[in-house]
Amino acid sequence: MENRKPVVELQNVKKSFDDKTILKNINLTIYNGEFLTLLGPSGCGKTTTLRIIAGFESADSGNVIINGERVNDIPPNKRGVHTVFQSYALFPHMTVYNNVAFGLKMHKVPKNEIKSRVTEVLRIVKLENFADRKPHQLSGGQQQRVALARALVNKPLVLLLDEPLSALDASLRKGMQKELKQLQRALGITFILVTHDQEEALSMSDRVVVMNEGVIEQTGTPKNVYEEPNSVFVAGFIGDIxxxxxxxxxxxxxxxxxxxxxxxxxxxxxxxxxxxxxxxxxxxxxxxxxxxxxxxxxxxxxxxxxxxxxxxxxxxxxxxxxxxxxxxxxxxxxxxxxxxxxxxxxxxxxxxxxxxxxxxxxxxxxx
Amino acid sequence: MKERNLFQIVTIGIIAIWLVIFALIPNIMVFAVSFMERSEESFIKAAFTFENYRAFFSSMYFSIFAASFKMAFITTLICLVIGYPFAFILARSGSRFKSLLALFVIIPYWTSALIRTYAIKVILTTNGLINTFLIKAGVISEPLNMLYTQGAVVLGLVYTLLPFMILPLYAAIDKLDTRYIEASQDLGASRLQTLAYVIIPITVPGIVAGCLLVFLPSLGLFYIPDILGGAKNILIGNLIRDQFLNSRNWPFGAAASNILTIVMAFMLFAYYKSVRAINRRVL
Known part of the structure; x- marks a missing residue:
């Protein structure tokens, strides 16, 4: 892992809203191609961390570095990262095809290339027969896949996933966990996943970052944080103890x-x-x-x-x-x-x- | 269970009877009268004719109809151009006071619209507020002729109907999930692209609803052209009123009013189409 190239780096990142400190001092290096999970209870700052990487929030101090470039002042539409939102945020007025093609259209990709890339990514997420549907005509799992496809079609450097599976029911969630993991392996894209579900974190990630009250409590492999927790909090949050x-x-x-x-x-x-x-x-x-x-x-x-x-x-x-x-x-x-x-x-x-x-x-x- | 059924039957029954007496029957009467002939003694004569509709599409009345539509169209357009940014800022301000601000939009309407229209007249008239001020300030030497123009009528209509544009837009924009905007940015869209491809299309039901609520009344608000437009700027609302109250030509007034109803039906149809297209509603 250490010899890999860092793709996202957070250096001394701090953030507060209305005098309430959300992130105290976050230092985190995310390596190219890894599946990293930010795990913690609600309000621990994991989503804020993700939004700072995406560019929807700006850090009060510290550096956000993506691919070697400081991006603190670069708006979300110019960063090489894409987000899969918790509620998917699929555009309700567009078909599946147009939702997926949106990013490419914004980047003025030629029409025929858009068609081949959208078709390809819809095939990957097994939705090639649903291209003409509207989002509200799809099941939760299918919407989830459209959201994935919409981000992946742009070949992001890093894919940010904000509790992407929380809206799905338990059995579907298990299936999607597996699919996400396989997809990440196959594409080799760096995934940063935010979740409060410790089982999800353990089963999917290469590395888990356990956060609590704006602080990173522990970073390590799933086995590492489960078997050798370095605090009572981590031990208690990940599994029974x-x-x-x-x-x-x-x-x-x-x-x-x-x-x-x-x-x-x-x-x-x-x-x-x-x-x-x-x-x-x-x-x-x-x-x-x-x-x-x-x-x-x-x-x-x-x-x-x-x-x-x-x-x-x-x-x-x-x-x-x-x-x-x-x-x-x-x-x-x-x-x-x-x-x-x-x-x-x-x-x-x-x-x-x-x-x-x-x-x-x-x-x-x-x- | 049985009691509840009885309760439902009674309540729904009362509403149904109410609607039949005060909405359905009058409408059927207007519809029926529009196919009858005029009578000097008893207003209407029970004889079937298309004459009223034919007369309506004759040159003079049709030009009033067309002028009304043009006026209503201009009014709606101005309301939309002012109302959309207004509603957008209101809904997206993130202010704690935004509900209060929305209330402020309505407060002027606690005063009678007739009185407010007279107030506009006082402002626009030859020796009114604007002219007096501009002459005193030395900007002009002769008073401007503002009252009794199409512009004055449009001003009155826009002023009166603007909240009906703002409120549905406010509802639609307020409901717009910020994540759509973020998703759009995330996928590389600039602010302008986000507005054009995401925000406006998703708020189309609000736009259509607002246009509906402005366009239809502006065809019918006869007192505004009366007070601000003078005799030259007669609209279809005035025409209908005159047919019933002055000319005593009920069948013709009924026909004109039916045509308005049909126009309204088409516009409602367009609204529901737009709602179904993106699966959300604001009215």
């Missing part, structure tokens, strides 16, 4: 011994911690291991709790366990073939451990 409180008791080789929720255990970590430091231990529900006390009374180093809720999810059995000190832990276990009808009784006493090495240690931020 258990956050346990711990205290360092002793230092060892490549790890620490610690007290976690009242239990003594050894934890592997590269973080430099001192004896007496408090920390947060982050664990994914699927990394938790539960044993029935009735079957395995060995509880050395394990936490003890009662099952308070169980949810059958088809592939997994999700349980909520309350420890004696009141902390609640989410666990998600796969059914496996040998042990098909495993189940817990409500309020059953169980011991809880985790797969060693999958835990993430974060220094206590608060307190």
């Amino acid at each position: 258990n956050i346990l409180n711990g205290e360092v008791l002793g230092l060892g080789d490549g790890g620490i011994s610690a007290r976690v929720e009242g239990r003594l255990c050894a934890i592997k970590t590269k973080k430099s911690l001192k004896i007496g430091d408090r920390f947060k231990l982050l664990l994914r529900p699927e990394d938790m291991r539960i044993e029935k006390l009735s079957e395995n009374p060995e509880t050395d180093g394990l936490m003890i709790g009662n099952v308070v809720l169980k949810t059958y999810k088809g592939a997994t059995l999700d349980t909520l366990i309350r420890l004696q000190n009141g902390t609640q832990i989410k666990a998600s276990e796969f059914f496996d073939e040998e042990y098909e009808d495993f189940d817990y009784n409500m309020d059953e006493k169980v011991s809880i451990g985790w797969v060693s090495g999958w835990e993430v240690v974060l220094p206590d931020e608060g307190a």
Whole structure:
């Protein structure tokens, strides 16, 4: 990735509306050909970041660089980027063909070239038979494709997608995620996608940028941000997480011994911690291991709790366990073939451990 | 369920009866009368004839008809040229006060239109406001002849009907999603191209609605040509009124009024066509 050419760079970009700071200090380099996702809750500044790249908003300070050129003062119609809008914004008075041809007409592309390029891109998005329809005669998924085609036909340097799938229903969304990803691979165009849906971000992107309150919290591959979140926010936003409180008791080789929720255990970590430091231990529900006390009374180093809720999810059995000190832990276990009808009784006493090495240690931020 | 049905039947029934008595029957009467003959004793004589329509398209009346159309057309055009930028700025100002500003457009119309028309007369007349000012200022030595001209009639019509142009345009432009404009820019269109290819076409229903609401009344507002146009500038509205009230030729007045109704029907048809074309409405 590093040896690739940067195509969009944001340097110290700040933005506020009416004294409300939206972007605090954004530094981000986006490389040619990658699929990058800006992920975060609503109001985190992800859409504003996208609009600054598109040129619909201007940064209060900092540089916006596209393809090596500072574009802060260049209007949207002269930038080599195109946007797929959240509500698609297809021109209601134009046919699909004219919607797609619009950009080319504005750029005074010769008529016969327009025809061949529009036909080609409509073929790519599988809408060649819908060229004469008006947008309101199309389904949501088809409108989405027209919006894509309308942007792609101009061969943009970067395609910006503002929550493009949020208006589609769940099953269609899954299909479109796959199609978008394949399309991006096939065309090799840089995609910058804005979404609040962590699953969408993880499944589609090469890199995920997690934003919160105008700040980039973490940038990394989907695997990286999921498995090694660098903050409680990122861990909590991307997937379910258990956050346990711990205290360092002793230092060892490549790890620490610690007290976690009242239990003594050894934890592997590269973080430099001192004896007496408090920390947060982050664990994914699927990394938790539960044993029935009735079957395995060995509880050395394990936490003890009662099952308070169980949810059958088809592939997994999700349980909520309350420890004696009141902390609640989410666990998600796969059914496996040998042990098909495993189940817990409500309020059953169980011991809880985790797969060693999958835990993430974060220094206590608060307190 | 049954009760609701009864409620629906009663309410819709009342509206239906109302429309039959006050809209359908009068219209049928006007339609019927337009094919009858004039009578000195009882206004109308029950004899079938096309004479009224034939008379209408005869040279004198038809020229009034044509002049009316020309006047209404000019009025509509001026209203559109003033109203569109006006409505655009109003709707797109992003101001917190834009609803209030829209209200200001209507406020003058709380005063009777007749009184406001007399006010225009006072401004335009030979020793009126404008002439007095210009003479005092030394710009002219002789008073300008402004009243009782076509220009005065058009001014009166534009002044009276401008809000009916602005309000539907305001509604259409206000509803216009900013994303269309952004999408247009995003695809490389300049401001002018965006206006020509995106904004105006999407607001066509507003334009047609506004033109409808200006064009039709300006054919019929007889008191404005009366007050500002004098005897020379008679319009079709005056013609109809005169037929009923002065000449007592009801059949002919009815025929003229039917022709107006038919024109209106065509224009409404054009409006619905334009709405269907882009699937949005403002009226």
